Amino acid sequence: MDLDDPLALESQICFALAVASRGVISAYRSVLEPLRLTHPQYLVMxxxxxxxxxxxxxxxxxxxxxxxxxxxLIKRLEALDYVTRARSASDERVVEVTLTPTGADLRRAAEAIPGQMMAKLDIDEAGVRDLHATMxxxxxAVDASNVSDSSPAS
Structure with missing residues (x-):
């Protein structure tokens, strides 16, 4: 890392976050494959x-x-019989998503995923807690910055 160059690629937070994000999401692929889930579908579940x-x-x-x-994402989960979609009886504009028994049962298999990911990423529980707190x-900070950026000028 070139500490003298404030624009060195490897010293940029945005670069480190982007590379780490792609890598972690990619690492989930093999863990989620047996459940027939992609990472975005896993987040919905x-x-x-x-x-x-x-x-x-x-x-x-x-x-x-x-x-x-x-x-x-929800449509694909519905095709897997993990969820159902139904219009709300009280408001037709609202689509309610509900786990099917198959989707609810999938949780048991998914409970192993955090441990598998910790092993893949070579990080222990304390490291996960620290990383999560930092993220x-x-x-x-980003949310606060976005709110102040969108506030009307006085």
Whole structure:
């Protein structure tokens, strides 16, 4: 790392985050393959396992994605018989996503994934906690920056 050059590629946070993100998501591929899930589909399933039935819009909010991005993921999960989609009886505009028994049962197999990923990434539980805390601080800082950037000028 060239500490004298503030624009050296390998010293950029954005570069390290991008490379790490691609690498971690790629590492999930072999772990998720037996469950017939992609990483984005896995995130949807995590939200449903944690919260139960959810509207598409709420899933999108939890994953910080647009509903138009989440909808195709849910359709593929429905084709796998992991979830069902149904219009809300109280508001036809709302599509509710619910785990099927197959999708709910998949959670048992998925419980091994965090440990498998820790082994793949050669990181222990304390390291995961530290990394998660750092990433959470970065997310909060970005969120705060985005809010202040979108505030009207006085």
């Amino acid at each position: 995590l939200a449903l396992w944690q919260h139960g039935s959810l509207p598409v819009r709420r899933i999108a909010e939890l994953l910080r994605l647009e509903p138009a991005t989440v909808s195709p 959470t601080r970065i997310i909060a």
